[in-house]
Amino acid sequence: MIRILESEFITSAVNPGQYPESTCVDIAFCGKSNVGKSSMINTLLNRKTIAKISNTPGKTRLINFFKIRFLHNEQNEGFLNFVDLPGYGYAKVSKTERDSWKTMISSFLEKRFQLRGLIILVDIRHKADPKDILMLELVRRSGIPHAVVATKTDKLKKTVVNQYLQNLKNELGLVDENIYGFSSLKKSGVENVLQWIENRVL
Ligand SMILES: Nc1nc2c(ncn2[C@@H]2O[C@H](COP(=O)(O)OP(=O)(O)O)[C@@H](O)[C@H]2O)c(=O)[nH]1
Numbered sequence: 001m002i003r004i005l006e007s008e009f010i011t012s013a014v015n016p017g018q019y020p021e022s023t024c025v026d027i028a029f030c031g032k033s034n035v036g037k038s039s040m041i042n043t044l045l046n047r048k049t050i051a052k053i054s055n056t057p058g059k060t061r062l063i064n065f066f067k068i069r070f071l072h073n074e075q076n077e078g079f080l081n082f083v084d085l086p087g088y089g090y091a092k093v094s095k096t097e098r099d100s101w102k103t104m105i106s107s108f109l110e111k112r113f114q115l116r117g118l119i120i121l122v123d124i125r126h127k128a129d130p131k132d133i134l135m136l137e138l139v140r141r142s143g144i145p146h147a148v149v150a151t152k153t154d155k156l157k158k159t160v161v162n163q164y165l166q167n168l169k170n171e172l173g174l175v176d177e178n179i180y181g182f183s184s185l186k187k188s189g190v191e192n193v194l195q196w197i198e199n200r201v202l
């Protein structure tokens, strides 16, 4: 499995013209505001605050790029980018601002040729949201490989986690698409997600 060695913030962008040039591939993350996206990126990278964990939902309205150096087979070095996409579904902003994620994410899926995989985060406790379903439609249409990660599994009793995952799978209409449970608090699910990423980038 890949092991993350180093990570650094590269830049923020809104429009395709602002995306950083890169010779390595991207793995992107998206989900509703407050779903635990920044926490998950920090957990995968073994960093405390590289992706800002904000308690003010909706604050991250930019596309943030991080450069990752990793090791695979414990000997070969590789590079990839993590891309933190703007969160969606936060009500307390103007409608224009609320809808800007759709344009930003659609353009990213369409224009970023380095993109090799997208992880869609959902909160395991919540029923599938129309925005998550729309997001799935966008990524299916783009043909980009994707997986769903259900966050905050620590908030549920262990015995019901699989049932919740199954329910989400049905609600989201997942067929061939993978769904994994994840907890940044307990650091569980990390191996599954890193394995999925490895399969996309190597
Ligand atoms: N219990 C629990 N709380 C979490 C987990 N991941 C994130 N949170 C909390 O959920 C809130 C939003 O997290 P954040 O990572 O900023 O979400 P983002 O808006 O999607 O980037 C914060 O208060 C986090 O501490 C998790 O796995 N378990």
Ligand SMILES: [Mg+2]
Residues within 6 Å of the ligand: 037, 038, 039, 052, 053, 054, 060, 087
């Ligand atoms: Mg965030």
